[in-house]
Amino acid sequence: MASPIWTPSVETINSAPITRFQQTVNEQHGLSLNSYVDLHKWSVENLALFWESVWDFADVKSQGRGDAVLENADQMPGANWFPEARLNYAQNLLRRNDDSPAIQFRCEDGSSRILSHKELKQQVASLARALKAEGVVSGDRVVGFLPNIPEAVIAMLATTSIGAVWSSCSPDFGLKGVIDRFGQVNPKVLFTADGYRYNGKVHDSLDLVSELAEQLSGLKRIVVVNYVSEGSLSVDAAELATGFQGLVEDGLGSDIDYEMLPFNHPLYIMFSSGTTGKPKCIVHSAGGTLLQHLKEQQLHVGLQADEKLFFFTTCGWMMWNWLVSGLASEATLLLFDGSPFYPDGNTLFDFAQESGMHYFGTSAKYIDACNKAGISPINTHQLPHLKSMLSTGSPLVPESFDYVYEHIAKDICLSSMSGGTDILGCFALGNPTLPVYRGELQCIGLGLDVQAYSDDGKKLETGAKGELVCVKPFPSMPIGFYNDENNARYHAAYYDRFDNVWCHGDYVAMTDAAGMIIYGRSDAVLNPGGVRIGTAEIYRIVEQFDAVEEALVIGQQWAGDVRVVLFVRLGELHELSEELVSAIKAAVKKEATPRHVPSVVVQVTDIPRTRSGKIVELAVRKVVHGESIDNIEALANPEALELFRDLPALSQ
Numbered sequence: 001m002a003s004p005i006w007t008p009s010v011e012t013i014n015s016a017p018i019t020r021f022q023q024t025v026n027e028q029h030g031l032s033l034n035s036y037v038d039l040h041k042w043s044v045e046n047l048a049l050f051w052e053s054v055w056d057f058a059d060v061k062s063q064g065r066g067d068a069v070l071e072n073a074d075q076m077p078g079a080n081w082f083p084e085a086r087l088n089y090a091q092n093l094l095r096r097n098d099d100s101p102a103i104q105f106r107c108e109d110g111s112s113r114i115l116s117h118k119e120l121k122q123q124v125a126s127l128a129r130a131l132k133a134e135g136v137v138s139g140d141r142v143v144g145f146l147p148n149i150p151e152a153v154i155a156m157l158a159t160t161s162i163g164a165v166w167s168s169c170s171p172d173f174g175l176k177g178v179i180d181r182f183g184q185v186n187p188k189v190l191f192t193a194d195g196y197r198y199n200g201k202v203h204d205s206l207d208l209v210s211e212l213a214e215q216l217s218g219l220k221r222i223v224v225v226n227y228v229s230e231g232s233l234s235v236d237a238a239e240l241a242t243g244f245q246g247l248v249e250d251g252l253g254s255d256i257d258y259e260m261l262p263f264n265h266p267l268y269i270m271f272s273s274g275t276t277g278k279p280k281c282i283v284h285s286a287g288g289t290l291l292q293h294l295k296e297q298q299l300h301v302g303l304q305a306d307e308k309l310f311f312f313t314t315c316g317w318m319m320w321n322w323l324v325s326g327l328a329s330e331a332t333l334l335l336f337d338g339s340p341f342y343p344d345g346n347t348l349f350d351f352a353q354e355s356g357m358h359y360f361g362t363s364a365k366y367i368d369a370c371n372k373a374g375i376s377p378i379n380t381h382q383l384p385h386l387k388s389m390l391s392t393g394s395p396l397v398p399e400s401f402d403y404v405y406e407h408i409a410k411d412i413c414l415s416s417m418s419g420g421t422d423i424l425g426c427f428a429l430g431n432p433t434l435p436v437y438r439g440e441l442q443c444i445g446l447g448l449d450v451q452a453y454s455d456d457g458k459k460l461e462t463g464a465k466g467e468l469v470c471v472k473p474f475p476s477m478p479i480g481f482y483n484d485e486n487n488a489r490y491h492a493a494y495y496d497r498f499d500n501v502w503c504h505g506d507y508v509a510m511t512d513a514a515g516m517i518i519y520g521r522s523d524a525v526l527n528p529g530g531v532r533i534g535t536a537e538i539y540r541i542v543e544q545f546d547a548v549e550e551a552l553v554i555g556q557q558w559a560g561d562v563r564v565v566l567f568v569r570l571g572e573l574h575e576l577s578e579e580l581v582s583a584i585k586a587a588v589k590k591e592a593t594p595r596h597v598p599s600v601v602v603q604v605t606d607i608p609r610t611r612s613g614k615i616v617e618l619a620v621r622k623v624v625h626g627e628s629i630d631n632i633e634a635l636a637n638p639e640a641l642e643l644f645r646d647l648p649a650l651s652q
Helices: 010-015 017-029 036-045 047-057 089-093 117-133 150-161 175-185 206-215 286-301 318-329 347-355 364-372 398-407 485-494 535-542 578-591 617-624 638-644
Strands: 062-064 101-107 112-116 141-145 165-169 189-193 195-198 201-204 221-225 241-243 266-271 281-285 308-311 332-337 359-363 388-392 413-416 418-420 425-429 450-453 466-470 502-510 516-521 548-558 561-570 600-603
Touching: 010 017, 017 036, 017 047, 017 286, 036 047, 047 286, 089 150, 089 286, 089 318, 101 117, 101 150, 101 347, 112 117, 117 150, 141 150, 141 175, 150 165, 150 189, 150 318, 150 332, 165 175, 175 206, 175 281, 189 206, 201 206, 206 221, 266 286, 266 318, 281 286, 286 318, 286 425, 308 318, 308 347, 318 332, 332 347, 347 359, 359 364, 364 388, 364 398, 398 413, 425 516, 450 502, 485 502, 516 535, 535 548, 535 561, 535 578, 548 617, 578 600, 617 638
Parallel strands: 101 332, 141 165, 141 189, 165 266, 189 221, 221 241, 308 332, 308 359, 359 388, 388 413, 561 600
Antiparallel strands: 101 112, 195 201, 266 281, 418 425, 450 466, 466 502, 502 516, 548 561
């Protein structure tokens, strides 16, 4: 087994919440769990005891938990967690009422704000009363078309405090993309900002909201945040519009009448990317979301009270929902709105230095972009409080591990994380008490019986590549899909492949260190000559070339088989020469196998991606094969798809 690239100190291990949790479990149950492997094994063999222990350790606020923890433990779907419990998600996030910072916000233009726990609670209380006055009740849908600003957190907490259901997307979505999402859930109230800033420009939101209001038949109220201007509310549906600020200044104190609801009461409706059709409306429960996030943030990240948690995200990515749960650990949320490269690539590291950031969350693509841009915060910034970098969105390649430790910080835990909107959490992630190995996710999440399966549903040995599955239930499994009769679409999405087993759609292998390597999405796996190849295996090699800014690979049906086609977006002043093509093919052959070598390499000027930054291999594959794309509104740059249509290089 390779040597670790980072090893935690004895002090780090001893002070980590997960160490205290393991000691507590040993004491309460008369056990002698001595390692993470032992703890994980116990957690999946004793699901009810484990999740009950997480509840107690994280001090979940409730009206009562009841005696039952898990009913129908052998059914997926069908397992029922904490059936007697009554709780409120917002109450658990608003457990403090003091002057310490709850939210520290920074915009790309340098402006900033700090909101204390007391101020946050007061504004949530006022807004909750306003929502009730509008007739919003438990189970109603409230949506946010908002930048990543404090008002988004306030609106979500006010909504969920009364048992209504929250959904959001970022304001860079076009009209059809928003309708495809909000139009399915029939919201009663829409929160919007007047606009947003990105890359030095101000973008208006109200024209789109005016059109949106005409198509949301059940909409009763539009609440507008004056974010980019101090002007009046210029919404065509003026009779529906009111200002946000007036609703949070009623002066009636911070008492909140929390609706105490079942563990499985709906909290969020999350949307899939929708690149192959209308987005799925995935319904997540209040209790499942809360418990999963408390486990991940306190035990796997190490988050403690008064520490500062950051994730670069928009309100359209599940990491926003994950981030805001940090309030339940009494942490300070660090919010950033805008481009991470405006005015230059140091923007987020400036924020990290100014705020005293402890946990820096971002995407693998951002880390790679910083590497290619030559950014070296270890030489330009002081980050004495930084404990960990968290990376997700796509596999973090081994070379990015090297970059973080050489150019960002030497003594931090680099945690590559993977899960998704489907579970509103992670199947594999970090652990501050474990070593970090290049290219690997440190460990499988506690309480998650995750395995790699063969095509015929057999558990694979360590190192063998297969389907990521979870063979036992967990609390953050979705309640279902919204308006999904008999749970038909929900069952088809995760359980049709293997009976009574969650099949996630990732192509993975377990490691000798009890971690995981991800090789890409299963549905994007290449299959030349019948050999399965994960796309990430090729990206990590190709994107190490200085000339290559980004790559996308597909399998093209060709001559009765599949051939590997590689598209590359090159940096300025670079062209795809025969020498570069030969060098790429030689590197892939040397570092992978001859099967991985692309048959065709094509230069493109852009690569299509979702609004959360993920490249869309399936959409490109459809275009190459002349198939229609159902929902280009899910893409941040849909015009890029045309670059792949009818390419001469793919017809010979």
